[in-house]
Amino acid sequence: MICAVCLNPCIDKTVEIDQFTYGGMNRIRASREDGCGKGVNVALVARQMGMESACIGFLFEENGALIADRLRDAGAREDCIWLPGRVRTNMKVFDRENSRITEINESGAFISEADQARMVERVRQWSARCDTMVFTGSLPPGCPAEFYKTLMEAAQGRCRCVLDAEGEKLTRGMEARPFLIKPNQYELELRTGRELKTVRDIKRAALDCVAEGVQIVAVSLGGDGAFITDGEHSYFAPIVPVKVRSTVGAGDSMVTGFLHGLALGEDLRGIFRRGVAAGTAAVTTEGTQLLTRTLYEEMLERVVIEEV
Ligand SMILES: Nc1ncnc2c1ncn2[C@@H]1O[C@H](COP(=O)(O)OP(=O)(O)OP(=O)(O)O)[C@@H](O)[C@H]1O
Ligand SMILES: [Mg+2]
Known part of the structure; x- marks a missing residue:
């Protein structure tokens, strides 16, 4: 069993327009929404490969079901910490004429220290149930750069830790020797x-x-x-x-x-x-x-x- 940790999932909203006009009015011709996140991807791809998988992280009550349903439909376990509010939306504007994509991304909701502590506990629990935990993607506002390090230290000794992150999340995370x-x-x-x-x-x-x-x-x-x-x-x-x-x-x-x-x-x-x-x-x-x-x-x- 692999467990993917997805702390800052998102809803990808892709809209198609004929030709993007900066500073002008753009009419949407087609639109779709997908529940996404790097950890979500890992849990879903693992299912395609025939592995048991789970995804933990933060989800928000108003629209988190889009992500939870996608995981469940694929046969992945979802054991997120649910909070009031909305999952952030990342908008991708596809310009049909030029085949170019403009992205407009939200940062995500602030995660309190109390909720961060709950996540450390959740990681500790799951580390005893799986062979590998994957820590991947951005951190939500409020979580310090060494948060992956803290989480991996909570998991260590019980399962393998894999880290796919950039910048300080990677350098500080490496101190936990993934x-x-x-x-x-x-x-x-x-x-x-x-x-x-x-x-x-x-x-x-x-x-x-x-x-x-x-x-x-x-x-x-x-x-x-x-x-x-x-x-x-x-x-x-x-x-x-x-x-x-x-x-x-x-x-x-x-x-x-x-x-x-x-x-x-x-x-x-x-x-x-x-x-x-x-x-x-x-x-x-x-x-x-x-x-x-x-x-x-x-x-x-x-x-x-x-x-x-
Ligand atoms: N244009 C390409 N043609 C063929 N294979 C590709 C191409 N781009 C990526 N790949 C394959 O996918 C792998 C991972 O891609 P990449 O290096 O872009 O990952 P990444 O930057 O971590 O992406 P992300 O984090 O956005 O998912 C590459 O090492 C290569 O094997
Ligand atoms: Mg990457």
Whole structure:
């Protein structure tokens, strides 16, 4: 069982207009709402892969059902802390003429110290029930940058902790020595404080993270492929050439693929193959749609891995 921690979920509201007019009136031609969040994605993708999954985090009474229902329909457990108010909305304005998307995002509601303490307790409970906990995505207002560190310390010793976060959430979180981290290139550059131009640069920066106590460091390089190391073996995978429809959820799917490999007891190469296949499958689906089992399995055959 994997448990994804989603502290700042959102409702993605996608609206389509003919042509975006800045400072003018824009008429909506089509509109849809999806319950989202990086942790939600992990819990949903895990179900597609046939793993048991749960999602915990903060949900709000007025519109949180959109997310809770999506999880339940997929067979994922939902055990969030429900608070009064509304889940934040992230609006994506799709300009049909130019195929461009403008995003207008809310930050989310303020989380009190008392509710943060309840979350630490919730993580402690779930860490005893699952093999792996995944901490991913932004933190809501009110939560300090070291909140992931606090949560992972509450979970430690009972399950593996995976951290997929950026900036201070990553650097402070690493102090809790998560089992696996998956920065993308930009996130690793932020941590390292310099540009990482080659796979060799990436490898050196990733090995520094291993030296700090992280067992597996995976680095996703978007359209340039991916890298993984456990300090002993290091691998690079170029991208699988596919028709890219939307990169939403690619990183989350990749992390879930790694967890699938881990659950199957595979070695680092096997784990990596599954992550890359899942990330690739995710980019072939439209909009906020996630991968399907069939797409993922097709991609497994196509991933090429080289030791570096
Ligand atoms: N254009 C692409 N073509 C093929 N594969 C891609 C492409 N973009 C991403 N991928 C696959 O998905 C993986 C994860 O993507 P990426 O590095 O963009 O994650 P990310 O930045 O963490 O994304 P997010 O956090 O927004 O989900 C890549 O390592 C690669 O395997
Ligand atoms: Mg990411």
